Amino acid sequence: MRPASHLLVNTPDIEIWPGGLLRARSNHDARALSRARHVLRRKRDGQYLAADLPEGLLALVPRLRREDGIETALFVLERLREPQRAGIDAIGELPLDRLQERLHALGLDETYAQRTGLPLVAEPTMLTLAGFDRYRRPLWLVPGAARAWRSMHAAALLDDVVLEAISGYRSHDYQLGIFERKRARGLTVEEILTVNAAPGYSEHHSGRALDIGAPGEPPAEESFENTAAFAWLRDNAPAYDFAMSYPRDNPHGIVYEPWHWAWRGA
Known part of the structure; x- marks a missing residue:
């Protein structure tokens, strides 16, 4: 417990x-x-x-x-x-029964999954505090991912490398809000989909994924691949069951995201 x-x-x-x-x-x-x-x-x-x-x-x-x-x-x-x-006592998953409502709000339907090959991602019923992100916001992950992140973060520090969490768990509703805010700035849904998965399809919903940055670097930019933090992750993250989800030319139509890593542990 x-x-x-x-x-x-x-x-x-x-x-x-x-x-x-x-x-x-x-x-x-x-x-x-x-x-x-x-x-x-x-x-x-x-x-x-x-x-x-x-x-x-x-x-x-x-x-x-x-x-x-x-x-x-x-x-x-x-x-x-x-x-x-x-x-x-235990972690479960929330139902996905409102997914179509969120997709329809963006003018999308079930063909989005067929087009991208992205799986549906349910939200966990419970998340644990994994520390705080760059902005001093609580970082929520499922327990296994939280333990792995803390261990990986500590190991990087021993090598004089600072890994900064930028974003962890995000709900379906929060993901929908990202689209609504970007649309208000004039972006089309198709433009947003090259950077953000549709609500219900983001790995962030699972509590297993987080965006990682380095001190002094802008968040969620391709330039992250030139940092010592990225080099350390490339060489050491697999030992903690973390993997980069969206390499170059990935089959999902999502831009290269060297900052986005997900925990693949049991």
Whole structure:
């Protein structure tokens, strides 16, 4: 059983975060988050919904009980509150039943999978804290990937090489948000698809993949291949079951991504 203080527990619409990790966006949030054992956060837009305080649940939005998926999230929260449990036993996967809705929002259909050869990727029901990324945001991965990342990061440091995590787990809804923001900047869906997989098809959904950078280098740029960090990964990452997912001329139509590595362990 894993301690709840290091877990992000995932439900289809709402994430349950451990207290002390989320940044406050207002004085009201700051007071609640400073005392919260857990925080319920809407996956679609990151809105904080409720804080689990010692004296009970504090709603952070009006009409909390009308939120999509709130009953499921509150049921899981009750389990986390039970002293004899203090954690979640096993990792499962969330259903993929809303995938078509997300694809249709981008004008895509099932032919996308046939065209790219990318598999569907379910979200895990639980992720563990693997440290923090370049921007001091919590880095969430499934437990095996988190252990492998910490070991690989420490080994690189012994060789005077700094590996910086840029991005880890991303939900289907977060991936859809990436497309919506890029479309708002004038990019077409086809242009975005050369860099980002469609919602439901990104390895980041699995909690096994992360983007890696080096100090002083811009994130997610091909120039990363010229760094000592990339050279170290090329020579040593396989020993930790990490592999680069999108080499040059990969069959999925995704641009060369020397920064994107995924854990292939059991």
